[in-house]
Amino acid sequence: MxxxxxxxxxxxxxxxxxxxxxxxxxxxxxxxxxxxxxxxHDAAVQRELDAIPVARLQDVTEGRLRLGSVEKSGLRTVGGVLAAGPYRLRQIPGVGQRTVDQMLAAARRLSEAVHETVAVHIDxxxxxxxxxxxxxxxxxxxxxxxxxxxxxxxxxxxxxxxxxxxxxxxxxxxxxxxxxxxxxxxxxxxxxxxxxxxxxxxxxxxxxxxxxxxxxxxxxxxxxxxxxxxxxFELRSAEYYSLLAEISGRLPDTAAAEGFLPDEIAERVRAQHLDDAHRRVSLRGYQAFGARFALAQRKVILGDEMGLGKTIQAIAVLAHLAAEGQSHFMVVCPASVLVNWTREIEARSALRVMVLHGPDRQDAFADWKGRGGVGVTTFDALRGFPAPGGGDVGLLVVDEAHFVKNPQAKRSQAVAVWAERCGRTLFMTGTPMENRVMEFRELVRMLDDGVAESLGEGDALAGSVAFRKSVAPVYLRRNQEDVLTELPSLQQTDEWEELSASDEEAYREAVRAGNFMAMRRAAYMRPEKSAKLERLREIVQEAGENGQKTVVFSYFKDVLGVVEEALVAGTTDGTAVFGPLTGSVPAGRRQRIVDDFAGVPGPAVLLAQIQAAGVGLNMQAASVVVICEPQVKPTIEHQAVARAHRMGQVRPVRVHRLLATGGVDERMVRILEAKTRLFDAYARRSAVAEATPDAIDVSDTELARRIVEEEQARLGMTDGKPAATE
Known part of the structure; x- marks a missing residue:
């Protein structure tokens, strides 16, 4: 040898x-x-058990226990029963050994359930x-x-x-x-x-x-x-909590993490290999499943609720395909998130990324076509690029895909051509159906015409269970509450304010003119006597005293201007005011405003137009959210709130929606509650939705007309003008 x-x-x-x-x-x-x-964890379990009333033991034993004498003895919680033990329980008058055994067995079952489900929150x-x-x-x-x-x-x-x-x-x-x-x-x-x-x-x-x-x-x-x-931890809390969930074994419910897909599809997805060679970030279990779903099913919609890391899942798919030898990829997104996409790809992967936007976009496109990498472009810019040949592009990613649900729009037609030419397509949207389930069908049609054709009125009538089963081959959605046990609490408060006499006068003028948009912002048009503005100042001041950052959303630029002037004039504690961030602010500048807001130490306020800032920009630095008026679509509010209450947030988030009594706000809230229930039934998991969406849907124009007419009648203005939306 x-x-x-x-x-x-x-x-x-x-x-x-x-x-x-x-x-x-x-x-x-x-x-x-x-x-x-x-x-x-043990302390959290004990706190939970100490909060469960002893009467809950009745539920576990199907009502067989008699607990009156136990409660009279001073043992009022399940935690108290477990701490008392068998000896003390036997000393209670009227409680025999059989009852003690049953009581402790039921208490231990509850304890085991709490032990498995309680989550540790790091303050x-x-x-x-x-x-x-x-x-x-x-x-x-x-x-x-x-x-x-x-x-x-x-x-x-x-x-x-x-x-x-x-x-x-x-x-x-x-x-x-x-x-x-x-x-x-x-x-x-x-x-x-x-x-x-x-x-x-x-x-x-x-x-x-x-x-x-x-x-x-x-x-x-x-x-x-x-x-x-x-x-x-504060900078990268999502990674800390991801590791904590993995090590503790307290992972989300498997069915929820897998979007309640049918077994045969879930099995195929689980078997899909996921290569991490070009990826620089760890995935949570549900995120790895989402990436595998996109790979296994080839053309899909990832409809995860805001804040669950859809971008990370898309990058995982890109990295896997790059490891398999694919060289060209395209990401299409709103201009507001171009910077965010390039940052994320550079930080989370080893892939080359190029922005295909601006005056030099054709030269950039030629360079991308020759050298490969991930091209990131906007919906409008995509229309100016030649469609790829079959097999040229490994993956087309379309962010905020609900922007292309209208098949008549030119941007939708451009995306449809690219989706047809690409072997793999990943649509991403947290709100795939803002009003009508049938609009979702148009998105599905770009990916799988067969599934789209199977989505007829009958599925809507049958309710959300049948609907979700029909779209399962192309659609995956998970909700925050199902998979993010570590998210801090979200407290939402409707702040109802009585209009001042000045507010009321401005509101009546808007109603008399039949101007719906003026009615919505009337409460801010006379700022010196504005009840809503006064409450907004109080909220911002309280947040500032607690060292918290606040983001203020409004649909209207002039409302943001009024708010900015009021806050700048009335701020005495050094709170910095950023913005307003509106649709006219260039995409790169929007991201810098958000970065500056996050980077300033201590309290700060970011003013943002809700339809501009509710897409793509992450605002975890804010733990207080103010919405100046109710929105026409409930999903606009959902998106905006989710920009702050998302994976990576480490503080509880308080949302204040400013509402005025007795007018347009009340009527909008009542109508939009029905819209929200519809969205929950079809976009989220539900087993009880039976109504057709079109029976409840109200278009923006129809909603405006109806509310103006109702308000004119209420205020005795039957000779008022027809509704105007501007």
């Missing part, structure tokens, strides 16, 4: 040792998180020793990043393969031992040496020894301070 064989075994042993060391380092880092999490504003230890333990894994996770996964594979081979090759490690073993062991040892040499050569060519060594270094590196860990 020569030196070559011994060297091969030694190289294999060193690589195996390094792999096992990295696995051990990762295991210890994970165990540190579990150890820090355990007392926090960034009230750091305690326990949560600080947890954040610091998580920081190690977050800082090590996807490369460390990838290295550990490879290390596991190497260890599993090298371990048995090294055992078989042990005789070859020493010159004289080979003389003492039989022919079978000698042959096995020589075969093992050959395989070890091949494995080590392959690993070295792939750079695995360096990758594994770096992972160990990163996993052993501690944060410079607890302050550094907390700052990083």
């Amino acid at each position: 020569g030196r070559g064989e011994r060297d091969a075994v030694a190289r294999g042993a060193r690589l195996c040792e390094a792999a096992q060391a990295a696995m051990g380092d990762h295991g210890r880092a994970v165990e540190a998180v579990r150890a820090a999490l355990r007392p926090i 960034v504003d009230r750091p305690e020793p326990g949560t600080t230890a947890l954040v610091m333990a998580l920081h190690v894994l977050v800082e090590a990043g996807p490369d460390a996770r990838r290295a550990v996964d490879r290390a596991v594979g190497l260890s599993e393969r090298l371990g048995p081979l090294l055992a078989d090759a042990r005789p070859a490690a020493r010159r004289f031992r080979m003389l003492l073993v039989g022919q079978d062991k000698k042959a096995r040892a020589l075969a093992a040496v050959t395989e070890i040499r091949s494995l080590v050569d392959e690993a070295e060519q792939a750079g695995l020894p360096e990758l594994i060594a770096q992972a160990s270094v990163d996993l052993l590196r501690e944060p410079s301070s607890d302050i550094a860990a907390w700052v990083d």
